[in-house]
Amino acid sequence: MKWLAGVVGGLFVLFGVVWYGTVPEDFPVPERQDITISGVTVINPGVERLLDQTIVVRGGLITAIRPRGADDPAPLCEDCFALPGLIDAHVHTPPRAVIGNQRLFALLYLAHGVTSVRDVGQSEPGIAEFARGLNEGEIVGPHMYRCGPVLEGTPPAWPVATIVETAEEARAIAMQLVDEGVDCLKIYNEVKLDAYEAIAAVGQERGVPVIGHVPHAVGLRGVSNFESQHLTGVPYVALPRPPMGWDVRDVDILAMSEDDIEEVLQIAEARNISFTPALANFALRLTDSDRERFPPTPAAAHLPDFWSDSWQLVAGHPTGDEAIATKLASVERMYDIVGRIHGAGLDVLAGTDTLMPWVVPGESLLLELDELEKAMGDREAVLATATTVNGRHIAPGEVGVIAVGARADILLLAGDPVVSLSALPDWKVLVADGRLYPRETIDEWLDVYDAHFHGIIYDTAISGLVSLIAGQFTKAPNEE
Numbered sequence: 415m416k417w418l419a420g421v422v423g424g425l426f427v428l429f430g431v432v433w434y435g436t437v438p439e440d441f442p443v444p445e446r447q448d449i450t451i452s453g454v455t456v457i458n459p460g461v462e463r464l465l466d467q468t469i470v471v472r473g474g475l476i477t478a479i480r481p482r483g484a485d486d487p488a489p490l491c492e493d494c495f496a497l498p499g500l501i502d503a504h505v506h507t508p509p510r511a512v513i514g515n516q517r518l519f520a521l522l523y524l525a526h527g528v529t530s531v532r533d534v535g536q537s538e539p540g541i542a543e544f545a546r547g548l549n550e551g552e553i554v555g556p557h558m559y560r561c562g563p564v565l566e567g568t569p570p571a572w573p574v575a576t577i578v579e580t581a582e583e584a585r586a587i588a589m590q591l592v593d594e595g596v597d598c599l600k601i602y603n604e605v606k607l608d609a610y611e612a613i614a615a616v617g618q619e620r621g622v623p624v625i626g627h628v629p630h631a632v633g634l635r636g637v638s639n640f641e642s643q644h645l646t647g648v649p650y651v652a653l654p655r656p657p658m659g660w661d662v663r664d665v666d667i668l669a670m671s672e673d674d675i676e677e678v679l680q681i682a683e684a685r686n687i688s689f690t691p692a693l694a695n696f697a698l699r700l701t702d703s704d705r706e707r708f709p710p711t712p713a714a715a716h717l718p719d720f721w722s723d724s725w726q727l728v729a730g731h732p733t734g735d736e737a738i739a740t741k742l743a744s745v746e747r748m749y750d751i752v753g754r755i756h757g758a759g760l761d762v763l764a765g766t767d768t769l770m771p772w773v774v775p776g777e778s779l780l781l782e783l784d785e786l787e788k789a790m791g792d793r794e795a796v797l798a799t800a801t802t803v804n805g806r807h808i809a810p811g812e813v814g815v816i817a818v819g820a821r822a823d824i825l826l827l828a829g830d831p832v833v834s835l836s837a838l839p840d841w842k843v844l845v846a847d848g849r850l851y852p853r854e855t856i857d858e859w860l861d862v863y864d865a866h867f868h869g870i871i872y873d874t875a876i877s878g879l880v881s882l883i884a885g886q887f888t889k890a891p892n893e894e
Contacts, residue, residue, distance in 0.1 A: 436875050440517070444849040446474045448472055450468060453466060454826065455496065456816050457816075458816055459797035459801050460803075461802055468480055468481070469816065471845065475820065476816060476817060476820050476821075478818060479818060495831065495837070497797070497824070499527065499845070500838075501531070501764070502764065503807070503808060504766055505766065505767070506533060506535055506536075506767070507544060509541075511538075512876070517554070518863055520548060521554055521856070522713065524554065525776055527838055527841045528556055530559065531556050532558075532597070533558060533561065535572070536561075541560060544558070545558040557846070559808055561596055561600040564602050565584065565601045568604060569659075585612040585616055592622050597622070599623070602629070605631070606629070606632075614639070625690075626641075627643055630656070633650060633651070635651070635685075639685075639686045641690060642689050643690050643767075644662055645752075648678050649662060650666070668747055675750075682758075683758060687760070688761035688763060689760065690764070691752050691789075693749070693786065694773065694785050698711070699771055700732065701731075702725065702726055702731040711774060712777070713774040714772060720876060749789040763804050764779060764796075766779050766782050783800060796835070801814045824844075826841060827840070844856070
């Protein structure tokens with residue numbers, strides 16, 4: 415029996431080594447503290463610019479904004495600009511089974527100045543518990559709003575979606591989700607008209623936004639008070655719906671005439687439709703098409719190596735020169751459409767679709783702002799998409815603005831972001847939910863995670879498992 419005891423003991427040792435090598439360190443969440451930020455230029459994009467101000471933070475909230483006083487403490491950041499913490503309005507959180515990546519993603523958001531995210535389609539029910547941990551200050555990361563599961567008809571585009579076939583079923587599930595505390599309801603391509611109307615009614619009754627893909631059976635003319643993701647519904651005002659499994663096809667974007675775009679603008683204005691185009695998501699798909707021509711972005715180096723292979727299982731990408739050229743032309747056309755949407759006075763939100771191929775947490779929001787600048791041509795309006803506009807849609811008065819009573823999410827920058835968006839990645843101090851994060855601390859934590867997630871034990875133990883998990887999240891054939 416000694417040999418058996420030895421084997422069992424050896425297995426426990428092996429398990430311990432593997433566990434130690436795969437589970438990352440939990441970093442300590444800073445306590446909320448009384449903070450006085452003096453001598454800053456406050457920028458609420460599209461709203462106001464206040465010179466030489468002092469921001470007072472107490473208990474996680476902004477309690478005062480006033481001209482700098484003689485008795486105020488020395489600035490945390492000399493001659494800096496104070497911008498509301500950035501908000502990513504469209505993310506997906508990896509499941510717990512991808513060990514440690516929830517915490518890695520959360521840290522990467524903070525590293526890029528993102529203090530709030532909205533999960534718009536959970537990968538598993540445990541996302542609710544992860545959001546609670548973030549929001550109650552147990553886990554380092556941004557505040558997380560969430561929609562719960564995607565509500566979808568048949569056949570579902572994603573295996574993890576919740577199916578709603580009838581109006582009665584749709585209403586019951588939507589009510590259940592609202593009772594459970596979701597911040598939004600997200601619908602998808604194949605939801606039928608009566609089911610959509612039931613979900614929209616719940617959203618109206620309970621004060622919960624309804625967002626998502628414009629269902630093909632409903633169309634842009636059939637939705638109202640709605641936030642369209644990825645310009646879904648836009649080409650199909652004039653064109654027949656795309657084949658099953660598709661959201662928006664490049665060829666359909668390119669087929670739109672000027673009159674078609676004008677009709678979209680009229681419908682959107684009349685029916686209070688806003689848009690989260692996630693332009694960077696479309697452009698980043700090209701990395702898997704030709705990595706020499708479209709190399710991975712710098713922050714991709716922080717992610718475990720298995721993501722590169724897993725992403726090819728989750729969603730497709732253009733293959734061949736002709737398909738790549740079509741994608742590039744489509745993205746250019748999207749710039750024009752989004753610019754027209756903004757010019758018509760309609761709301762454009764900044765979201766990324768993080769968890770899609772090469773859409774790296776945090777960094778992709780900065781890339782999205784670069785894309786939106788190409789589309790909108792107004793840098794301050796672009797900054798508003800990730801701050802004041804997103805805040806107005808997600809949690810009005812609570813987030814996206816530096817104002818009395820708002821949550822203390824503040825980004826201190828050495829450069830003026832209205833002059834150049836390049837000031838954003840070079841932030842100096844971050845306040846998230848009244849918790850102070852010096853830049854040096856975040857960088858040190860990233861170094862620790864880089865060593866962990868690129869270690870031989872983690873890479874060997876997790877890669878195969880993630881490939882199996884990714885297969886469960888594979889979308890129906892569709893490069894979008």
